[in-house]
Amino acid sequence: MDITDFLARQEKAGNLRRLPVLEHPDGGRVRFAGEEDLLDFSSNDYLGLTRHPLLLVEAAEALSRFGTGAGSARLMSGNFELHRRLEAALAALKDQEAALLFGSGYLANIGIIPALVGRHDVVFSDRLNHASIYDGCRLAGAALHRFAHNDCNQLEDLLKRHRGKNEALIVVESLYSMDGDFCPLAEVVALKERYDCRLLVDEAHATGLFGANGAGLLAAANLADRVDLVMGTLGKALGGYGAYVAARREMIAFLINRARSFIFATALPPATTAAALAAVALLATEPELRQELWQRVEVFKNSLKLGGIEADLGPSQIIPLTVGGSKAALQAADRLRQRGIYATAVRPPTVPAGSARLRFSVTNHLSADELSAAAAIIASELGGRERQGSE
Structure with missing residues (x-):
């Protein structure tokens, strides 16, 4: 395999992976050097236990x-x-x-x-x-x-x-x-x-x-x-x-x-x-940890719907919004980052070709008010662009 050619092809397709240089100032927050804190929607720390x-x-x-x-x-x-x-x-x-x-x-x-x-x-x-x-x-x-x-x-x-x-x-x-x-x-x-x-x-x-x-x-x-x-x-x-x-x-x-x-x-x-x-x-x-999470999930999903997101938001704490191509997903992630939200663009081969998406994970690190405000921003940026299901 020609490594240089492989990397160039991945870059052209919008599928080249790079490690993000992140700081973690607090649970539910990430920060790129010299930038403001972002709400972290890419963590799987659903119950917020990493800092319990x-x-x-x-x-x-x-x-x-x-x-x-x-x-x-x-x-x-x-x-x-x-x-x-x-x-x-x-x-x-x-x-x-x-x-x-x-x-x-x-x-x-x-x-x-x-x-x-x-x-x-x-x-x-x-x-x-x-x-x-x-x-x-x-x-x-x-x-x-x-x-x-x-x-x-x-x-x-x-x-x-x-x-x-x-x-x-x-x-x-x-x-x-x-x-x-x-x-x-x-x-x-x-x-x-x-x-x-x-x-x-x-x-x-x-x-x-x-x-x-x-x-x-x-x-x-x-x-x-x-x-x-x-x-x-x-x-x-x-x-x-x-x-x-x-x-x-x-x-x-x-x-x-x-x-x-x-x-x-x-x-x-x-x-x-x-x-x-x-x-x-x-x-x-502490069963209330689970109860609090599902309350947050409901707030986030309801706020997305109020903002005009029409996709099926599913039954769980993981909410994917499909945008189609890899480059479109990267651009959507960048727009959200500029507005204070960190959500990773998930691209092939992690997901099938044509079904690149932004994957939002709800965690107990984020308050109901933060989730509601973030959902309004997400809906304004992705409304009309997201498509239900995978292609």
Whole structure:
């Protein structure tokens, strides 16, 4: 590959990525050097826990006691009591027998999927699944069949034709990170059972927000006991870093012996683990965090509609407004930045060609008044330009 030519082509198409040089003066704010603060609509810190006093105290105490890192992989000498306590708390949250920590959501998916299936097996994946899921499928070497987003009729057709006699895995997200919509979990679970497949559900963007205790959309639908593996992250609503998978105890023992991204990776730092443990506890003790978020989401969506935005704004805290081309999305993001709003232009290959968008995440860092004012600005800049759905 000619690297210079690749970069030039990406630049011409409006798809060249550059790291933004940002300062973070406060929760819900970002700042480019020498500029005014911007309201941050690109963060996944939905509950605002990254600056919660309890997480800060617990992380600081663990940092003081155990130092900055775990020192090695957990199968060597990096296994801490904090890790075991967090896994027990996550298993209880997800109504599963056990859980296993990973360094990130990406590491979790590229470790779990190749552990479960290989080149004689088959995977059925929603077309809009995260890149980490697809990379896990590639590493597995299994036959991959993609079905149209949330299309259970096509999924069943593929199962009828390609299920085969060896291992079969269905992979979905419960809440899709770029579209903000829900998976039809009950239908997918029914198909998993009908065709004798394993089912992996990625709840990265749902954990902490849905269900009576913030366990996620599976819990809200009373389906936790009918799913084989539930994966999630610690770096979104839980305000930290890392990831986990929850499943039956035997499955977790299997992954400890098969998931290479767990076996050969340094364990999560103690301070990060302690913060996550505190975050899981807060889901039960401070349910008002979720209530406040959904009130903010309602304010933001209602204000967008009042401003003339006609797109379907979806059921979640993630609100994408599709503008079409990559350059149009970059221009829209720049106009909003000039008016005090930071919303990242999401472009291919993160989303399909022709469906570049601005993705707005509502968090507890932003007040109802800020959200209402921002929505009016967004509507004035994007009204008439946004289009419903993906192209």
